[in-house]
Amino acid sequence: MKKYPSIDLGRCNECMGCVEVAPSVFRYNASNGFMEVVELEEYPLEDVEEAIKNCPEDCISWEG
Numbered sequence: 467m468k469k470y471p472s473i474d475l476g477r478c479n480e481c482m483g484c485v486e487v488a489p490s491v492f493r494y495n496a497s498n499g500f501m502e503v504v505e506l507e508e509y510p511l512e513d514v515e516e517a518i519k520n521c522p523e524d525c526i527s528w529e530g
Contacts, residue, residue, distance in 0.1 A: 469530045471514045473501050477525035487520060488513035 471491060473484075478501050484492040485501075491513055495502045518526045 467530050469509070469528050471503050471509055471517070472527055472529040473503060474523075474525040474527070475500055477523045479523050481522060483520055483522065484517040484526060487517045492517065 473492075480494065480499075480501055482494060485494060488510065491504055491506065491509055493502050493504055494500075514526075514528070518528075
């Protein structure tokens with residue numbers, strides 16, 4: 467089963483830290499005002515782990 471990162475939008479404060487750490491994985495969608503996970507075939511493990519580790523709201527996790 468494929469693992470993918472997930473953001474708990476209810477906890478996210480849109481600090482943009484995940485975008486700074488892993489811009490190929492996370493982005494801010496200005497049209498809806500939420501953070502998003504970019505759809506990729508495979509996610510860079512180290513980048514996502516760094517985003518998880520540095521998220522101040524602890525709202526990023528692996529799913530799947």
